[in-house]
Amino acid sequence: MATAADPLALPPSPAAPAGLVEGRSSGRLLGARRPPAALLALGLVVALAAALPALYLVVVVAGDARAAADAVLTSRSLGLVLRSAGLAVAVTASAIAIAVPLAWLTVRSDLPGRRAWATLATLPLVMPSYIAAYVFVAVLRPKGLLQEALAPLGVQELPQIYGFLGAWLVLTLCTYPLVLLPLRAALRRLDPSVEEAARVMGRSPLEVFRTVVLPQLMPAIGAGGVLVALYVLSDFGAVAILRFDSFTREIYIAFQSAQRTEAAALGMVLVLVMLLLFALYAKVRGARALHRSSPGTQRPAPPVRLGRWRWPALGLCAGVVAVTLVVPIGVLLYWASKDVSTGVDVATITAEAGNSLLAAAAAAVAAAAAALVVGVLSVRFPGYATRAIERVGYAGYALPGIVVALALVFFGTRVALPLYQTLAMLVFALSIHYLPLAVGPVGAALMQVPPRLEEAARGLGRSPLQVFRTITRPLVTSGVLAGAALVFLHALKELPATLLLAPIGFETLATDIFHQTTTGFFEAAAIPALILLLIAAPPLYLLNEKGVKGT
Amino acid sequence: MSDNGKGNGLTPPCVGLRVRGLQKSFGSVRAVAGADFTVRSGGTCALLGPSGCGKTTTLRMIAGLERPDAGEIVVAGRVVSSSERFVAPEERRIGMVFQDYALFPHMDVAANVGYGLGRKPDHGRVREALELVGLGDSGKRMVHELSGGQQQRVALARALAPTPDIVLLDEPFSNLDASLRDRLRQEVSAILRTAGVTAVFVTHDQEEAMSIAEQVVVMREGCVEQDGTPEEVYLRPATRWMAEFLGDIEVLPGEAREGRAKCELGSLPTEVHLDGAVDVLVRPEGLAVGVSGPSSAASAEVVSRRFFGHDQLLGLRLESGQVVRSRRLGFPAWHPGDHVQVWIEGPVEILPRADAPAVA
Numbered sequence A: 001m002a003t004a005a006d007p008l009a010l011p012p013s014p015a016a017p018a019g020l021v022e023g024r025s026s027g028r029l030l031g032a033r034r035p036p037a038a039l040l041a042l043g044l045v046v047a048l049a050a051a052l053p054a055l056y057l058v059v060v061v062a063g064d065a066r067a068a069a070d071a072v073l074t075s076r077s078l079g080l081v082l083r084s085a086g087l088a089v090a091v092t093a094s095a096i097a098i099a100v101p102l103a104w105l106t107v108r109s110d111l112p113g114r115r116a117w118a119t120l121a122t123l124p125l126v127m128p129s130y131i132a133a134y135v136f137v138a139v140l141r142p143k144g145l146l147q148e149a150l151a152p153l154g155v156q157e158l159p160q161i162y163g164f165l166g167a168w169l170v171l172t173l174c175t176y177p178l179v180l181l182p183l184r185a186a187l188r189r190l191d192p193s194v195e196e197a198a199r200v201m202g203r204s205p206l207e208v209f210r211t212v213v214l215p216q217l218m219p220a221i222g223a224g225g226v227l228v229a230l231y232v233l234s235d236f237g238a239v240a241i242l243r244f245d246s247f248t249r250e251i252y253i254a255f256q257s258a259q260r261t262e263a264a265a266l267g268m269v270l271v272l273v274m275l276l277l278f279a280l281y282a283k284v285r286g287a288r289a290l291h292r293s294s295p296g297t298q299r300p301a302p303p304v305r306l307g308r309w310r311w312p313a314l315g316l317c318a319g320v321v322a323v324t325l326v327v328p329i330g331v332l333l334y335w336a337s338k339d340v341s342t343g344v345d346v347a348t349i350t351a352e353a354g355n356s357l358l359a360a361a362a363a364a365v366a367a368a369a370a371a372l373v374v375g376v377l378s379v380r381f382p383g384y385a386t387r388a389i390e391r392v393g394y395a396g397y398a399l400p401g402i403v404v405a406l407a408l409v410f411f412g413t414r415v416a417l418p419l420y421q422t423l424a425m426l427v428f429a430l431s432i433h434y435l436p437l438a439v440g441p442v443g444a445a446l447m448q449v450p451p452r453l454e455e456a457a458r459g460l461g462r463s464p465l466q467v468f469r470t471i472t473r474p475l476v477t478s479g480v481l482a483g484a485a486l487v488f489l490h491a492l493k494e495l496p497a498t499l500l501l502a503p504i505g506f507e508t509l510a511t512d513i514f515h516q517t518t519t520g521f522f523e524a525a526a527i528p529a530l531i532l533l534l535i536a537a538p539p540l541y542l543l544n545e546k547g548v549k550g551t
Numbered sequence B: 001m002s003d004n005g006k007g008n009g010l011t012p013p014c015v016g017l018r019v020r021g022l023q024k025s026f027g028s029v030r031a032v033a034g035a036d037f038t039v040r041s042g043g044t045c046a047l048l049g050p051s052g053c054g055k056t057t058t059l060r061m062i063a064g065l066e067r068p069d070a071g072e073i074v075v076a077g078r079v080v081s082s083s084e085r086f087v088a089p090e091e092r093r094i095g096m097v098f099q100d101y102a103l104f105p106h107m108d109v110a111a112n113v114g115y116g117l118g119r120k121p122d123h124g125r126v127r128e129a130l131e132l133v134g135l136g137d138s139g140k141r142m143v144h145e146l147s148g149g150q151q152q153r154v155a156l157a158r159a160l161a162p163t164p165d166i167v168l169l170d171e172p173f174s175n176l177d178a179s180l181r182d183r184l185r186q187e188v189s190a191i192l193r194t195a196g197v198t199a200v201f202v203t204h205d206q207e208e209a210m211s212i213a214e215q216v217v218v219m220r221e222g223c224v225e226q227d228g229t230p231e232e233v234y235l236r237p238a239t240r241w242m243a244e245f246l247g248d249i250e251v252l253p254g255e256a257r258e259g260r261a262k263c264e265l266g267s268l269p270t271e272v273h274l275d276g277a278v279d280v281l282v283r284p285e286g287l288a289v290g291v292s293g294p295s296s297a298a299s300a301e302v303v304s305r306r307f308f309g310h311d312q313l314l315g316l317r318l319e320s321g322q323v324v325r326s327r328r329l330g331f332p333a334w335h336p337g338d339h340v341q342v343w344i345e346g347p348v349e350i351l352p353r354a355d356a357p358a359v360a
Helices: A018-029 A037-063 A065-072 A075-108 A114-126 A129-140 A145-153 A164-189 A192-200 A205-234 A237-241 A247-256 A260-286 A307-342 A346-380 A384-393 A401-414 A423-433 A435-447 A451-459 A464-492 A496-501 A509-518 A522-550 B055-063 B109-117 B123-132 B148-160 B178-195 B206-212 B230-235 B240-245
Strands: B015-026 B029-040 B044-048 B070-075 B078-081 B094-097 B166-170 B198-203 B215-220 B223-228 B250-257 B260-263 B266-269 B276-282 B287-290 B298-307 B311-318 B323-329 B339-344 B348-352
Touching: A037 A065, A037 A260, A037 A346, A037 A384, A037 A401, A037 A423, A065 A260, A075 A114, A075 A164, A075 A205, A075 A247, A075 A260, A075 A307, A114 A164, A114 A307, A114 A522, A129 A145, A129 A164, A129 A237, A129 A307, A129 A509, A129 A522, A164 A205, A164 A237, A164 A307, A192 A205, A192 B094, A205 A247, A205 A260, A237 A247, A237 A509, A247 A260, A247 A401, A247 A496, A260 A401, A307 A522, A346 A384, A346 A423, A346 A435, A346 A464, A346 A509, A346 A522, A384 A435, A401 A423, A401 A496, A423 A435, A423 A464, A423 A496, A435 A464, A451 A464, A464 A522, A496 A509, A509 A522, B015 B055, B015 B198, B029 B055, B029 B198, B029 B215, B044 B055, B044 B178, B044 B206, B055 B070, B055 B094, B055 B166, B055 B198, B094 B148, B109 B123, B109 B148, B123 B148, B123 B178, B148 B166, B148 B178, B166 B178, B178 B206, B206 B230, B215 B230, B215 B240, B223 B230, B223 B240, B240 B276, B250 B323, B260 B276, B266 B339, B287 B311, B287 B323, B311 B339
Parallel strands: B029 B223, B044 B198, B044 B215, B094 B166, B166 B198
Antiparallel strands: B015 B029, B015 B070, B070 B078, B215 B223, B250 B260, B250 B276, B260 B266, B276 B348, B287 B339, B298 B311, B298 B339, B311 B323
16 A cells, blocks of 8 residues: 555555555445444544644634734745745755665666665665754764864864755755655666667667656656655754754744744645645656556566676765764764763653653554544445545645644644643644554555455355454454554654643653754763664564555 | 678678577576577568577567677678677667567657657658658657557557668567457568568467568577478478477378378378388368368268368368368368268378477
């Protein structure tokens, strides 16, 4: 299912899963059944919950339209839009520039160890941007590690890293795998005989790449690029730590300085920009007309011999892996060892890890349950109402985490005061924010159990209960678990919603890293960061990998 | 054409393609194990064989898409591949039609056809090539808007536009449905003849090879099994495997002595050197059936009949008990139980006895 592979977990495009269509039509053939009232009611509750942040944001802005308009319609906000857009464009361009050679080298060339390089190059996907930013600052800030190392050589000053430059570099290194993954898949799908045809027609290999290969890769590059732009616009950790005034940081600052209407108005503008990008993404993904012109047995492309170009190619791969993996982990270990030598506050870190796990586990259970409701409704009872519920289920993720949190702060302070700053509110925010991550695998699992399958089992002499036990449950359980695991792992490293909504004194690993970094206590942030990476990164990588292979 | 080394004395100019001692292995698999054949300039040659016989690898080596382990390839008098020399595919002046056509999906038809004509293609030449395949007005259309047959013809126009020395076609008709395939075979062979270009195409379809090529090179396990005109390979198979590969065959045991071979269906002239047990190979359409026949005819009983409209396939039990098939026109109808006379009226091939059938 695309959702597991897709780090931003966008709703499947209308044409995407063939199984979806089949599942629906088979349901219709059996005579569309009406869903039980209780189930439908549950589905409406889920949809309402998922839509709550967006709806309440509208309520807030509409309720104080004057102030909101004043906040948005200034020359400052034009600058804000331009700055955010500029960062998104710059990061997208540089991510593509890194991803294209890496993809080609790891798919099409005889680069030594290309499989290992491909795996290593996609790993930064699971690095939270605030940890990457923390490492970046720790190394490159004035009087940071690099300057310390260079001081004997007489280097007094390093270029300014805060602001655009830092945000651009860090976000590029966090996001290039979003282009690399679809690009590698597209390269593997390319019909090599098209390139052979171009060669035979008298064009050099380089010219063939420019005139034939690259144009065919444009849809994948475009789709990956929009994902990068969406990531950059909704990212909070990196821009906050690197002090770049993008939308999310301005929203946070406005919120901190009690200009809440202004924060909501800015959030609204950001959501509109995101929606535009989503529309673009759907369009790019839909424009997949560039397929093989006819079916046939595809022969695997013979790897291109690099010859002496092997060395620069290896250098590029090693450089990317060094900067995105080796240096961050080395730096974290270095600071952690310093911290250990001065005495670690084990009790605090244990408590934070416990808080992180608790909030993430609760969110995972809630999201999986909600996804099961949405999944059963949309797969088993196809119709307008159930389809609408499914669509709304994706709404939470179309909003950046900080906007979801902001809307719920308003809701908590104005409507549900008893819930404000409770764990329940945080769990609610996390579960609706990551609900689409669970809807994907749960829906896919349900579709693997078409009604026909259960009917066949009934026809073979099993009772409904036996059918459920032997057919339905085993087939659905894995999907529900996969969905829950995805939500758990993403919620574990979530930052802005936790910052805004956690009960007072409720520190998680993520908020601790953020607070320690922004106040300059780098030693103290290292161990939480290592623990978080250790818990979240390997399973997240495996799930992503599984999702990629499943598509 | 300036550096093609024509007239170097080794290859007469009337030779379009010469392949000598061509070998290629993939790991431990020997794909091509020493293939030799020659195609005349302007000739149409089919590389025919069962899957895995090395025919596609041979074609790809001619195109320069695979590097031979050994052997020599000469195209239009120019050595393009030998132990000393390997000309890159883009410098071979070759036109190629791929099995899946490999049209550039992001270009329109005219851009596809003009691609081989350099950065600034001559529009007149593009149109000329499209008109040759009957698609003169389709230049502005996108590839995915075309039907399978049209895509096939665009691929051919694209291959012919740069006036190559040779056109290579890899299973060109295998992606088309049966009715379209037959029409396109005739069209394509007519177009190739009009263009007067040397053409080599790979196919596993015997009928296709024999109906559009003037030369059929049959490959088996990486070697050339037989090379000749369609009539030669069909009617005078060099081996029993060849006979069985190219169509239905009946094998009658016989004895050869002094230039005659005797079998149940009479005595037939044969080569003098044959002596002893032989196989008499005859195609079902070479077995005639009638109420009465010539003196050499044998009696038989009709035991089965399959009717195809234009013809019928009869199973005949000879007096020895052997059942042979006879393909006759659809009329007069014969029925199981009929007692008939059967005799040979077509060409036969007589080979020394092979104890086991060569084709599994």
